[in-house]
Amino acid sequence: PATLGMLGGGQLGRFFVAAAHEMGFKVWVLDPDPHSPAGLIADRHLQAGYEDFAALDAMAEACAAVTTEFENVPAATLDYLAKFIPVRPGAPAVAVCQNRIVEKSFLRDNGLPHGPFAVIQSEADIAAADASLYPAILKVARFGYDGKGQARVANVAEALHAFRQFKGEPCVLEQMLSLDYEVSVVLARDESGKVKCFPAVENQHSRGILDVSIAPARTSACQRDAAQEYAERIAERLGFIGTLAVEFFVSRGQLYVNEMAPRPHNSGHHTIDACAVSQYDQQVRALCGIPLGEPRQHSASVMVNLLGELWFEGGDPHGRYREPDWSVLHAVPGLRLHLYAKHHARHGRKMGHFTVVGEDPAEVLAKAMAARAAIGIRDE
Numbered sequence: 001p002a003t004l005g006m007l008g009g010g011q012l013g014r015f016f017v018a019a020a021h022e023m024g025f026k027v028w029v030l031d032p033d034p035h036s037p038a039g040l041i042a043d044r045h046l047q048a049g050y051e052d053f054a055a056l057d058a059m060a061e062a063c064a065a066v067t068t069e070f071e072n073v074p075a076a077t078l079d080y081l082a083k084f085i086p087v088r089p090g091a092p093a094v095a096v097c098q099n100r101i102v103e104k105s106f107l108r109d110n111g112l113p114h115g116p117f118a119v120i121q122s123e124a125d126i127a128a129a130d131a132s133l134y135p136a137i138l139k140v141a142r143f144g145y146d147g148k149g150q151a152r153v154a155n156v157a158e159a160l161h162a163f164r165q166f167k168g169e170p171c172v173l174e175q176m177l178s179l180d181y182e183v184s185v186v187l188a189r190d191e192s193g194k195v196k197c198f199p200a201v202e203n204q205h206s207r208g209i210l211d212v213s214i215a216p217a218r219t220s221a222c223q224r225d226a227a228q229e230y231a232e233r234i235a236e237r238l239g240f241i242g243t244l245a246v247e248f249f250v251s252r253g254q255l256y257v258n259e260m261a262p263r264p265h266n267s268g269h270h271t272i273d274a275c276a277v278s279q280y281d282q283q284v285r286a287l288c289g290i291p292l293g294e295p296r297q298h299s300a301s302v303m304v305n306l307l308g309e310l311w312f313e314g315g316d317p318h319g320r321y322r323e324p325d326w327s328v329l330h331a332v333p334g335l336r337l338h339l340y341a342k343h344h345a346r347h348g349r350k351m352g353h354f355t356v357v358g359e360d361p362a363e364v365l366a367k368a369m370a371a372r373a374a375i376g377i378r379d380e
C-alpha cells in the first residue's frame with residue numbers, strides 16, 4: 001500500500017493515522033517527541049526535528065505525499081519536501097495561518113470580516129494604537145495556541161507591560177469583542193478546487209481553551225450559510241488543499257473571522273462519530289486525490305474536551321496523580337470516549353475528549369453536560 005507522511009504527532013495526527021489505516025494506507029510520522037500520540041500508532045515514527053534534513057529525505061523517499069497536523073511546521077520544511085512529493089496544504093497557505101499579522105492582513109485584503117486590530121512591532125506602535133481598541137487582547141503573532149501567548153489588557157500601560165513580557169515579539173492588539181457565541185467551520189478542498197463543508201459548530205471556551213462543541217451550531221440558517229461562504233472563500237483564496245478550519249466570533253449578531261487552522265480542528269472531532277465521513281477521512285482523501293466524501297451529519301452531537309487537570313485529585317496541580325474513573329462515562333448511552341494516549345497529564349493539556357450523539361439535540365446536550373459534571377469537570 002501507499003505510504004503517507006504526517007508532520008506532527010499530536011492527537012490530530014493520531015486520528016489521521018487511524019483514518020489512513022482504515023483506508024488502506026501506511027503512515028510515517030515526524031515528531032521529535034518519543035511518546036507522541038500519532039507516533040505510537042504510526043508505521044514508522046521518525047523521531048527528529050522538523051528541520052532535520054536526513055529525516056525529511058527519508059520521508060520524501062518513503063511517502064507518496066505529506067500533510068501536517070500542526071500549523072507551526074517551518075515553511076522551509078514544507079518547501080523542501082515539496083521538491084520531491086506533493087505537500088498538502090502547501091507552504092504558502094500554511095504560512096498565512098502561522099502568523100497572526102499575515103493572517104489579519106489576508107482577511108483585510110480579501111474583504112473578510114474581522115475585528116478591529118493593530119499590528120504591534122514596537123512600543124511606539126502601542127503608543128500609536130487607537131484608544132478605541134481597549135479593553136483589548138495582545139496576542140503574539142507566532143506560536144500561540146490554547147490561549148497561550150495572549151494577555152488581556154485594559155489600557156496602554158498594561159499593553160506595554162504585556163509586550164515586554166512577550167520580550168518584544170511581534171504581536172497583534174485586538175479589540176476585546178463582546179461575544180454572543182463562537183462558531184467554527186471545518187471544510188475540505190481537493191486539488192480541483194471542489195469544497196465540502198461540514199455543518200458549522202458552536203464552541204464554548206473556558207480560560208481560552210475549547211471546552212464544549214455543539215454540532216450543528218444553534219444559530220440561524222442564514223448565519224450558518226454566511227460562515228460557510230466565508231470559510232469557502234478563505235480556502236479558495238489560500239489555494240488550500242486538505243482539511244481547513246475557520247474560527248468565528250459572533251458579536252452583536254455579526255460574524256467576524258477569528259483565526260484559521262490549516263489542518264483538522266478540535267471542534268471537528270465529532271465528525272468521527274456524527275458524520276458520514278470524518279475531517280480526518282477528508283484529509284486523507286484530499287491528500288491522495290481520492291474524491292471527497294459527503295460531509296453529511298447523521299446525528300446531533302456534543303463534544304467535551306478532557307484536560308489534564310482531571311488526572312489530579314480535586315483538579316489540583318499539587319494533588320495526587322490518578323487515572324479518572326472512565327466507567328462513569330462508559331455508562332452513558334450514545335457516549336464515546338477517545339483518549340489520546342499522552343504520556344503525562346498537565347494542567348490545560350488536551351488528553352482526550354468524548355462525544356455524545358443522538359437524535360434530539362437538546363437531549364444530547366443535556367446528556368453531555370451531565371456526563372461532563374459526573375467525570376468532575378467544573379465550571380470556573
Ligand code: ATP
Nearest residue numbers: 137144145146147148174175176177205208258259
Ligand atoms: P486555539 O488555536 O487553540 O484556538 P489560540 O491560542 O490561537 O487558540 P484564539 O483563538 O485567538 O487563541 O483565542 C482563544 C479564545 O479566546 C477565543 O476562542 C475566544 O474565546 C477568546 N478571544 C480571543 N480573542 C478575542 C477577542 N478579540 N475578543 C473576545 N474574545 C476573544
Ligand code: MG
Nearest residue numbers: 144145146259
Ligand atoms: Mg490558534
Ligand code: MG
Nearest residue numbers: 146247258259
Ligand atoms: Mg482559536
